[in-house]
């Protein structure tokens with residue numbers, strides 16, 4: 001098994017593609033995962049969101065390792081906001097499989113007691129893998145839960161982020177700060193008062209080099225336009241409508257940091273059979289079958305795409321987080337223009353040429369077999 005799996009995803013059973021969404025997002029409650037390295041400004045952001053005018057009933061969930069810290073945090077938040085008296089502490093800090101049921105149950109209990117919320121914000125600890133938390137909501141939403149994952153927001157400390165991002169990790173381990181950026185749909189570079197223009201440019205370029213898809217906001221004291229943070233629809237097919245244009249703007253990036261996470265993207269014309277596409281994705285995400293020039297397995301952290309499935313009039317959105325992925329038809333119908341498959345991968349050891357070649361090879365090979 002791959003070392004990354006050994007480290008965090010051990011025993012995670014959800015190696016299955018998941019079927020279409022049973023409830024429309026309009027009927028479900030969005031959850032935004034707020035992540036970011038220690039001290040980046042997550043609590044400041046929560047306080048800001050809770051005290052701003054937005055006419056939403058927001059539940060905040062704190063997901064912390066260790067005893068006590070979540071309670072302290074909840075007190076800190078409630079003192080500033082004084083909007084919520086009831087706080088939820090998820091005690092078993094593991095964010096992988098074991099927290100899955102407790103996490104959802106805890107939210108359901110809270111909803112039973114307090115009535116439905118309009119929105120859930122889930123703050124993860126600074127060292128957590130937001131991908132594991134995201135997977136839990138994503139899977140449960142597909143299984144008919146009342147909650148759906150709206151987006152992953154990563155708060156970045158303008159002053160210390162470069163230090164965190166360049167921290168040497170033992171061989172095989174992913175830098176947490178880089179992973180949090182890789183998984184983000186939105187990054188908020190906070191504490192811009194503590195850096196000069198040049199440092200900010202360098203950090204922005206580094207964030208972009210890791211995640212070519214992510215939206216970047218810059219601010220002080222986590223004061224951001226909430227309409228840019230909430231209701232992102234990053235994982236449902238509402239996003240699919242705009243995804244084509246968005247993906248067209250993404251560029252393959254050059255790593256700014258050694259051994260770092262980067263973004264690769266390519267486009268292949270034509271239509272695919274869904275089976276063929278599943279083979280390619282499973283080879284990539286599950287089997288780690290593709291290697292870069294140095295012989296290292298390509299590890300995908302985040303995956304997005306719009307693909308053309310033969311026989312389907314509508315565009316199909318591809319989403320992936322770690323080993324989990326989903327193909328979901330968007331409302332967007334293919335027009336007169338030639339059909340294309342546009343894919344974006346964020347991860348480690350990625351090589352665009354090899355990946356594109358493998359994609360074409362798999363498609364042809366399996367196509368021949370049929």
Ligand SMILES: Nc1nc2c(ncn2[C@@H]2O[C@H](COP(=O)(O)OP(=O)(O)OP(=O)(O)O)[C@@H](O)[C@H]2O)c(=O)[nH]1
Pocket residue numbers: 036037038039040041042043044045125126190191192193194219220221222
């Ligand atoms: N100079 C400066 N300080 C800030 C800014 N935003 C937040 N801070 C301070 O940074 C410190 C950490 O902020 P928090 O919001 O607690 O950060 P956090 O990410 O929740 O921290 P952990 O929960 O420990 O991971 C606090 O003392 C904030 O007042 C900013 O824009 N500029």
